[in-house]
Amino acid sequence: MLLVIAACIPGVACSTWYFGIGVLINIVLAASMAIALEACALKLRGKELRVHLADNSALVTAVLFAIALPPGSAWWLLAIGIFFAIVIVKHSFGGLGQNLFNPAMCGYLLLLLSFPLDMTYWHIPNGGVLGGDNFTVLSLAGFGQSITASLPIFNHSQIPLQETIDGLTMATPLIEFEMGASSALLAARDAGVSLFSRSSETAWELINIAYLIGGLFLLYKKIISWHIPVSIIATITVISTLFYAPASFAIYGTPYLHLFGSATMIGAFFIATDPVSAATTSRGKIFYGIIIGLVIYSIRVWGSYPDSIAIAVLFGNFCAPALDYFCRPRIYGHGSKPKHKVQSEPES
Amino acid sequence: MSALKFNAKQPATLWYNNPVLVQLLGLSPVLAVSTTVVNGLGLGLSTALIMVLSSVTVSLLRASINRQWRFVWFLMITACYTTLLDIMLQWFYFPLHKELGIYVPLICCNFAVLTRLEAHAFTHHWRSSVKDAAVTGSGFIAALVVLSSLREFIGSGTLMANWQLLLPATSAAAFTSESSTVGGWFDFALLLPAAFILLGLLIATRNLIDSYLQTRLALPTGATEAIKRARVTGSL
Numbered sequence: 001m002l003l004v005i006a007a008c009i010p011g012v013a014c015s016t017w018y019f020g021i022g023v024l025i026n027i028v029l030a031a032s033m034a035i036a037l038e039a040c041a042l043k044l045r046g047k048e049l050r051v052h053l054a055d056n057s058a059l060v061t062a063v064l065f066a067i068a069l070p071p072g073s074a075w076w077l078l079a080i081g082i083f084f085a086i087v088i089v090k091h092s093f094g095g096l097g098q099n100l101f102n103p104a105m106c107g108y109l110l111l112l113l114s115f116p117l118d119m120t121y122w123h124i125p126n127g128g129v130l131g132g133d134n135f136t137v138l139s140l141a142g143f144g145q146s147i148t149a150s151l152p153i154f155n156h157s158q159i160p161l162q163e164t165i166d167g168l169t170m171a172t173p174l175i176e177f178e179m180g181a182s183s184a185l186l187a188a189r190d191a192g193v194s195l196f197s198r199s200s201e202t203a204w205e206l207i208n209i210a211y212l213i214g215g216l217f218l219l220y221k222k223i224i225s226w227h228i229p230v231s232i233i234a235t236i237t238v239i240s241t242l243f244y245a246p247a248s249f250a251i252y253g254t255p256y257l258h259l260f261g262s263a264t265m266i267g268a269f270f271i272a273t274d275p276v277s278a279a280t281t282s283r284g285k286i287f288y289g290i291i292i293g294l295v296i297y298s299i300r301v302w303g304s305y306p307d308s309i310a311i312a313v314l315f316g317n318f319c320a321p322a323l324d325y326f327c328r329p330r331i332y333g334h335g336s337k338p339k340h341k342v343q344s345e346p347e348s
Numbered sequence: 349m350s351a352l353k354f355n356a357k358q359p360a361t362l363w364y365n366n367p368v369l370v371q372l373l374g375l376s377p378v379l380a381v382s383t384t385v386v387n388g389l390g391l392g393l394s395t396a397l398i399m400v401l402s403s404v405t406v407s408l409l410r411a412s413i414n415r416q417w418r419f420v421w422f423l424m425i426t427a428c429y430t431t432l433l434d435i436m437l438q439w440f441y442f443p444l445h446k447e448l449g450i451y452v453p454l455i456c457c458n459f460a461v462l463t464r465l466e467a468h469a470f471t472h473h474w475r476s477s478v479k480d481a482a483v484t485g486s487g488f489i490a491a492l493v494v495l496s497s498l499r500e501f502i503g504s505g506t507l508m509a510n511w512q513l514l515l516p517a518t519s520a521a522a523f524t525s526e527s528s529t530v531g532g533w534f535d536f537a538l539l540l541p542a543a544f545i546l547l548g549l550l551i552a553t554r555n556l557i558d559s560y561l562q563t564r565l566a567l568p569t570g571a572t573e574a575i576k577r578a579r580v581t582g583s584l
Contacts, residue, residue: 088545114536 001056003223005063007214011266012067014210018203022072022146027063029075029150033082034062041091057096061085064271065104070122072149077118081107101317102277105310208265215269224273227285232268233259235293252301267309272316279320284327292316367460367484368491369554374460377451378492379543385508388496390444391451394433396485399461402426403481406465407474422465430456444513460488498546503537
């Protein structure tokens, strides 16, 4: 499980670079609360703490949950979500290995349904909003702003932020289709802007590439199998290519936008591959990925949410038991020619 | 585990034989309507009223009801009363009727009612049946009020909002005719999944208190006789 967290490091570092220290505060707060709640739940269920805490599954849940939330979210938001994820979704269903649904995404979706305003409000330090190549996002002032956003006990009034913040840092660029027909990375290179400058709108592409690298590392280490990520990415590529037309990219978006301008990579490699709630057979995994890819694209294009990894993964979790039932691997020796001719029973 | 102790033939009690928390009967209106206390109270009172009326009727008519066709009779009797109640609600409590919607006509196939008819009213004197139906109905109301006050408080941050709906329609119109906004605090509690989760937590709390009472205070369990089975392979 620690390897999964290690594979998240490039993506987390990349988003910290763009969105400030709030990303890390999210992770630290969520992880500490998750471990505390996990310990409480284990104690209540009469399990041995040391053995069950050492599997680090609560830590992985907390990290994925914290990445999904906007940086610098208030502590009570994180607390409600992580409580729901760990206590209700995981432990009341029987703990690790028994949970039907992905805990991190359930916690995220609970918050999205209950507090839509807080869940789309990104507490970015002022330096990040105003743009430019300065380093104010990671400076001491930016650090202070992120902390006051996370712990509103110290400062009851919300930090007034510029109006442009929504346009710049909405959950993903999908909502605005800002990236247009071509890659922002290529556009930045053509314009002579540094790729890592915060004014170049390359943030989501680089973050996605960082998660792709992390996911390839997981594949290389054989933590996850290739079936789910490959089928999700292939499905999204195929369907977005089918619907893409140069004249109407403002409606459907380009395939590249669907793959790299959104949360596709972290969804495909880190979230959908949760070994407990995903399908377990190889053929089942491929169908599971196809279903998730279809739901992701449908909700993005025809639904009301800008991105839909959480809903799609939960929908896939619903389908997983049925997929496992219908995609059972063949019993060894089934269907091969019998070596000895079976004697037919004499008719009576 | 109190689930094993449940027996429909037992005398009705608020705690040991609660229709919602122990028997788990008639759950669909409970889950759907319990978004506000007023709705829960309105539906609970209607259901209890129909429970009492149909219990008395079945008990009085039990000599002439054919045993093989008894469920048709039960359904006809509850349907008659439900239709009457539906019309009366439209007449006197139209705003409340609008809030409750389809769940008033659906009382006639509520199994919390039909179970009482089958288990008690069909074989007992009408005085005993009134008591039985009243106790079961109050258990239904109590569970609905607890669940709906939880959901209303968490979801909207209010308790007993729009209470004027419980007054007759002409008096209710004297107060604000606009119903105040529902939701705005923790909206998830108003959705159906939250109803399932909160009902599960309520049942768990009830079982916890029950086991505490039994172990610490050594109260009787309420199970007066063991469940009999046709083929017994071991003690249950």
